[in-house]
Amino acid sequence: MASLQSLRGMVDLLPEPLLLWQHLEARAREHFRRAAIQEIRTPLLEVTELFARGIGEATDVVGKEMYTFLDRGERSCTLRPEGTASVVRAAIQHGLLSQGPQRLWYGGPMFRYERPQAGRQRQFHQIGVELLGFGDARSDVEAIAVAWDLLADLGVGGLALELNTLGSPEDRGLYREQLVAWLEAHRDQLDPDSQARITTNPLRVLDSKNPGTQSLLANAPALAEALSMESRDRFARVQEGLAALEIPLQLNPRLVRGLDYYGHTAFEITSSQLGAQATVCGGGRYDGLVQQLGGPPTPAVGWAMGLERLVLLLGQREQQPAVPALDLYVISRGERAEAAALPLARLCRQAGLAVELDASGAAFGKQFKRADRSGARWAAVIGDAEAAAGMVQLKDLRQGSRSAAEAGERLLPMAELVTELINGTVPVP
C-alpha cells in the first residue's frame, strides 16, 4: 500500500464525531467550574522515572505498556500513560501545595502500547480530577460525586459504582504477608499469571479473571479482615457520605487498582452498555504519592475517565449534537462580484456571524444547491449587476420558493447587510 496511514491505535477524530467530544468536554468543564476545580495542563512527555516511581515498576502499565525512548540528549523519556503522576509532579515543582490544598482537573491524550480493541486505543483520552491536600473521607465522597453527577448529566446509562477499601499502608503490609503465605501454600492450584504475581504484586491476584483461581480465592484471607479500626471507620464514613447523596454503590472486595499508589478508597464506575472494557471511570485515594515523588506529606484523592468509552456510550443515545448553525452563505459569480464577496463575508464575520463563502465560481444553480445543503439561514447573492451597483441580494433560504419575486428576498446596499442581519431580519435562535 503506497498511501500513508496513522499508526496502529492512533486514531483521527473527524469533524462529525468530534461534535460529541466537544459536547462532553463542555459539560465536564461546566461540572468542574461548579465544583471549584481548576484546570492544569502538563506535558505529554515526562522523564521515565516519574512513572516508574509514581505508578510502580511492577505494574503492567510501567512494565510493558509505556512508550519510552531516548531523546537526543540521551534522556529516557516517556509519553504519559496516565495523568496523576504528572499533575502531582507539577504541583510539587511549582510549590502549589504550600499555597494550600489544590482542586485540579486535567484532560488530554495518554499513551499505552496495548492491543487496540473496543474502547481501547494506544493514544486515548482521559479527563481526571485530583484533590491534593484533602484527607477527610468527605473528599473521597465529593470526588466520586463529581464523577457520578457528570456521567448522570451526560445521560450515560447502566451505571454502577463499585467501591472497595485497600486500607492503610500498614493494613496492606500486614495483609500482604497473610496473603502471600496463603498463596504460597496453594501455589500449585493457581494459574501461571497469578503464580508470578505472588512475588511482584500479590494483591492483584485477587482480581484475577481466571475462574479456577477465583473460586479458590473464596477461601483466601480477606483484606477486610486485616483492616485496622481506623480504616474501617474511614470506609464506613465514605459509604455513609455516598448514601447521604443517594449514590448507589456495590461493595467489591476484589476491586484492586492496578496502579501502586492507591490506598484506602478505591472505586470504579462501570457501564453495562460497554463491551469488555466496561470501566468508564476509575480512581481512589493515594495519600503516599506526593511524598513518594519528593513533595510534602499530602493526602489526595482522584479519578480518571476514559473519553473513548464515554463517547461510545453517548453515541448510543438517540439525541446527537448538531453541527453549529450557519448564518449566511455568500454566493457570487463574475469577476467584480467575486472580488466583492470576500470583503463582505469578512465584514459579517467580524460582526460575529457564521459565514461560508462559496469560492467555487460555479454556476448560480450549483452555488444555490450548496447554500441549501450548508444549512445556512440566509444567502447573500452577488452578481455583476449587484457588484456594479454596490448592492447585494439577501435571500431567506427557509422560503421554499423558486420564484425570484417571492417574499424573503430583498436588494440592499452591501454596507447595510451586516446591520440588517444583526438587528433586523435574523431571528435570535
Add this chain to the structure above:
RNA sequence: GCGGGCGUCGCCAAGUGGUUAAGGCAGCGGCUUGUGGCGCCGCUAUUCGGGGGUUCGAAUCCCCUCGCUCGCCCCA
C-alpha cells in the same frame, strides 16, 4: 504478547475460477453564468489491502505479509 472474524471506489455493497468488476449514497460536471431542496444525462476501481504461487484464465484457490476488528491480558 496470545486467540477468533474480516479486508472489492470516500461510505455501503453485488460478485465465490471464465475475463468490459453490478448497484446505491456521497462527490464532480452538464441540462441551467442569474436563482435552491426535485428530475434527467455524464464522470469518478486497467482493478479487488500488498507480495508471491497454482491455472489457458484469479477479486474468486494456495502461501506469506500488512491492516482493521472483537476477545484474552491490562486499564480509563
